[in-house]
Amino acid sequence: MQVLVINSGSSSIKYQLLDPDSGEMAASGLVSRIGESVAEDATTVEHRSDGRTLEHQGAIADHAAGLRIVFDLFARSGHDPRTAGLTAVGHRVVHGGEVFYRPTLIDDSVVESISELSSLAPLHNPANVTGIESARTLLPEVPQVAVFDTAFFHGLPEAAKTYAIDAKVAAAHGIRRYGFHGTSHEYVSGRAAELLGRDPAELNQIVFHLGNGASASAIRGGRAVDTTMGLTPLEGLVMGTRSGDIDPGIVPHLVRTAGLDIDGIDNLLNRDSGIKGLSGVNDFRELFRLIDTGDEAARLAYDVYVHRLRRYLGAYLVELGRVDAIIFTAGVGENNARVRADALAGLERFGIAVDPDRNESKDRAARYISPDGSEVAVLVVPTDEELAIARAAARLVA
Incomplete structure (x- = not known):
């Protein structure tokens, strides 16, 4: 086949x-x-x-x-x-x-x-x-x-998917939280359950899909209950070139004061913001090289990036009430030990810890990076969206 x-x-x-x-x-x-x-x-x-x-x-x-x-x-x-x-x-x-x-x-x-x-x-x-x-x-x-990409998040609870704008306007224009990277979040959370030897229905998980595009999800019993991306893939975490969350009032402010039109604002927020907008680069290897040379703009970009990760981690910890596993995946999530360590630093009182040696390992397989006996398992699980798509297609055709 x-x-x-x-x-x-x-x-x-x-x-x-x-x-x-x-x-x-x-x-x-x-x-x-x-x-x-x-x-x-x-x-x-x-x-x-x-x-x-x-x-x-x-x-x-x-x-x-x-x-x-x-x-x-x-x-x-x-x-x-x-x-x-x-x-x-x-x-x-x-x-x-x-x-x-x-x-x-x-x-x-x-x-x-x-x-x-x-x-x-x-x-x-x-x-x-x-x-x-x-x-x-x-x-x-x-x-x-x-x-x-949006399918895994289709069944979000009403409170999680609904924006607090005029309900008639939202209904007329399809405005709701859709979420993205769903194929990855679904695949990775399933692989994490296999690694833990547990039924996904028993688990509460937080998944960080961190690549040039980045998103997080809260998953209870195998079903997504919240995610960071919204109507479009622009909302949520700071990304390589995308802003993530901003005050919506920034848009009319830029129209009035900077003379930007809709296309200009769209280009700004999608292509010239995020890590690139703050530091001038969007490759983490180059970002860390700049940080290590004392570049303050690069340091600020990284701090803003990690601050946003921790903000959503805290929100999802509260939303789920109990967390069994935190999973990192995608290019940055799988390969950047520094991001993983900084995102979870100082959270031992919540049962969350990272073992430095395991975290720094170059092993490419799905693995634990938390110490033995940790209350919350911290995992690195390589995503495989292509395999997930292939299996979904084969199942449907069968």
Whole structure:
């Protein structure tokens, strides 16, 4: 059994071909800089399979062209999806709105509905649709399944998902907390339960998905009861280039005093804020290099980042009442011991502690980083959204 997983971004396509049962990956790759002008010798596709890497160099006009190149590289590596008897193609779709809250078999009406939800995710859903349409053209006989980032948070309690604005306005425009990174939060919390040897229904967990985009969730008995991202992926934690929480009054203030229009404000908050807006960089390795040279702006950016993590940790501790596990995942969460240690520093009275040696370990597997006998297990669990999407697609098709 093989499933091709496609994650189509605005100028990129990430993909994996894998067995959803074993998790064994036959091939993976990245198409980058789609629609951009690049030099003829610039690498725009890297395809990895059977221990070797194949590359494509040169400009890629659009997503359809990118996927055609990918399929040619698949054929050269001996894993052509067109002849491999695929079980399904699984597509990551960022926003499902109120319409989609479980994996969904794709047809023309589903594509149209995902497109209509683009007003809620203008940076993501149009690109997701483009990838879907390209894959359906190349693999017309293979079932295609949409798996939605928002699905895990669809059932949030009313008090957690409702914004305190005019109810009629909210209802008319689909305004509620949707949450994102749901596939990761669901997968990681399930893996944590396996590591603990416990039934997820027995556990209260806090998950920190910390990458360039970042979110946290409170999970009670396997169900999400709160999360930091909201109507869009902008709300919540400080991120690489996104502001996270701000006073909404900042928006009209900037319109009046800085002359910014809606597009300018959107660009400011999504692309020029967060760690980048405060320090000038959004890579944590570069941020720590600046901190270690005494750069005060970098130090402040990091302090603001950790302060926001701790604020939500405290809120979720109170909301859950009892916490069995705190889990870190994604690029920063899995690889940055300094962030993990600082986020949980001084919380021993709450049963939360980090073992320095375990925390600094370079082990890439799911693992404990709390001391033996800790009341609250602190874990690092690598996320695998592609595997989760592949399994969801395979289950639906079966």
